[in-house]
Amino acid sequence: xxxxxxxxxxxxxxxxxxxxxxxPALLWMTFLAIATGRQGPRKIAEFGRCxxxxxxxxxxxxxxxxxxxxxxxxxxxxxxxxxxQAFSRWFAPQAQAGDWVAGDxxxxxxTVQHAHEAQQSFASLVSFYCxxxxxxxxxxxxxxxxxxxxxxxxxxxxxxxxxxxxxxLDALHAQKKRPPPS
Numbered sequence: 001x002x003x004x005x006x007x008x009x010x011x012x013x014x015x016x017x018x019x020x021x022x023x024p025a026l027l028w029m030t031f032l033a034i035a036t037g038r039q040g041p042r043k044i045a046e047f048g049r050c051x052x053x054x055x056x057x058x059x060x061x062x063x064x065x066x067x068x069x070x071x072x073x074x075x076x077x078x079x080x081x082x083x084x085q086a087f088s089r090w091f092a093p094q095a096q097a098g099d100w101v102a103g104d105x106x107x108x109x110x111t112v113q114h115a116h117e118a119q120q121s122f123a124s125l126v127s128f129y130c131x132x133x134x135x136x137x138x139x140x141x142x143x144x145x146x147x148x149x150x151x152x153x154x155x156x157x158x159x160x161x162x163x164x165x166x167x168x169l170d171a172l173h174a175q176k177k178r179p180p181p182s
Contacts, residue, residue: 013077097164105149
């Protein structure tokens with residue numbers, strides 16, 4: 001599946017009334033901005049303004065480049081879990097037999113909840129990265145209190161189902177006693 005087809009399948013979270021920019025155009029601008037190192041709605045909007053002549057001509061934008069508010073509303077409204085699953089479906093076929101795929105979990109900085117209690121919680125994510133292509137094949141977030149890295153990794157491995165791909169994981173996943181599959 002081409003990336004353009006993928007963008008056509010994403011559900012638009014915005015109200016239909018007053019939309020000036022088509023969703024695929026906004027998703028392309030966001031994707032390209034992030035791919036070039038710009039993060040956050042302000043930087044994405046700045047990228048759109050800097051490349052406005054191209055985007056206006058390519059997407060036929062009648063109202064110029066989208067503003068910060070347009071990107072902010074879009075990024076806040078997108079269903080992040082559905083978007084991550086859709087990207088995983090698009091990225092996963094990119095891995096081929098013999099590829100090395102590294103998986104690891106990370107806690108996100110400045111996301112601690114209940115910092116002064118025994119049951120601290122962090123927003124965390126697990127990602128699988130293909131070293132040959134440089135693409136992240138799968139990403140899933142979790143909160144330490146609700147689930148753990150082990151179960152998320154097992155779920156992602158079951159979803160990838162890649163034959164001939166070598167997965168590398170850290171020592172946390174090298175356990176002799178494993179819980180029974182659910």
